Amino acid sequence: xxxxxxxxxxxxxxxxxxxxxxxxxxxxxxxxxxxxxxxxxxxxxxxxxxxxxxxxxxxxxxxxxxxxxxxxxxxxxxxxxxxxxxxxxxxxxxxxxxxxxxxxxxxxxxxxxxxxxxxxxxxxxxxxxxxxxxxxxxxxxxxxxxxxxxxxxxxxxxxxxxxxxxxxxxxxxxxxxxxxxx
Numbered sequence: 001x002x003x004x005x006x007x008x009x010x011x012x013x014x015x016x017x018x019x020x021x022x023x024x025x026x027x028x029x030x031x032x033x034x035x036x037x038x039x040x041x042x043x044x045x046x047x048x049x050x051x052x053x054x055x056x057x058x059x060x061x062x063x064x065x066x067x068x069x070x071x072x073x074x075x076x077x078x079x080x081x082x083x084x085x086x087x088x089x090x091x092x093x094x095x096x097x098x099x100x101x102x103x104x105x106x107x108x109x110x111x112x113x114x115x116x117x118x119x120x121x122x123x124x125x126x127x128x129x130x131x132x133x134x135x136x137x138x139x140x141x142x143x144x145x146x147x148x149x150x151x152x153x154x155x156x157x158x159x160x161x162x163x164x165x166x167x168x169x170x171x172x173x174x175x176x177x178x179x180x181x182x
Contacts, residue, residue, distance in 0.1 A: 005037035 008029055015022075 003036065005033040005040070008033040008036055 011029060013019075013025065
């Protein structure tokens, strides 16, 4: 049974002969009622504080839940970004390797083509020198047959007969300079 301060103040007792001093009882009841009123007010205040604390706790729990969900989402996003970057890196590496292999194949093919061209040029040069030599032989024979006394070969022309044409295949070296005497 709950008593309010007003219930305590209005409480009536039966009067008996030789009973208690009514003014003292009334004074005591007023004191108890005043203290009871303070207790009830404090109780109400504490209930409101508890409700307020529960509301703040709920808000903190909601914020904590949101923070945890955000943290989980951030971790998932980080993992997704790292996975994507890893896949992108692998793709770039594969593309670079493919391009490098293609460039190497093209360079090797170009080298082969250049070697073929070089071989063909060497063969053409040899053929040219043979044809030149044959032409010179024919010309010399023709001159010697047609006018042997008129056209005596000059000494440099005679030296052409003994010319070694294989030396023309090698690159020309700069003439050696004699070492100066000290």
